[in-house]
Amino acid sequence: MKAPQVTVRAEADGVRVVVCSGEFDLDTTGLLIEACDVRPVPAGLLVVDVRQMEFGDSSFLNALIRLRNTRSMALQGPLPSQLRRMLEMTGALDLFEIRESPGYAG
Template identity: 80%
Template sequence: MKTPQVTVRAEPDGVRVVVCSGEFDLDTTGLLQEACDTKPVPADLLIIDVRQVAFGDSSFLNTLIRLRNTRPLALQGPLPSQLHRMMEMTGALPLFDIRDTTEQSA
């Protein structure tokens, strides 16, 4: 198993980027939730960079959906094939704004 890592960085214009890498399951998805909830600086937009996610199970997808339902959120892609397939099969793919950059749309 690839150890999951989550890092957070602030970008200009009120954007916060959360970079996820490794494998996320029920035991490790809390790292993502914690990184999004415990940082004191509010963000106008939260971008979750999932390009380096080797595996994400349904609990990872559930966390992404909950985050999307509580704040402005986009995913930075391209999505890894496993995550893309799961989102497509569950019907969750259209719920997300998927971007190739961290810049906000004008």
């Protein structure tokens, strides 16, 4: 298993980018939650960059859905094939704005 890593950076216009790489499961999805858990919830957009992910299980999907339900959020793609399949199989793909272009703003 490739160790998960999460990095956070603030972009212009209040955009917060959280970059996920490696493999995420029940034991490691908390890294994503901690990186996104900012109080109070910022008004700007949260972008979760999943381009470097190798695996995410249902707990990762659950975390994404919870985040999406609490703030303005987008996924930075292209989505890894495993994550795309999971989103399609669960019917969750349509819940997310997916940004395929390299820029975060806009």
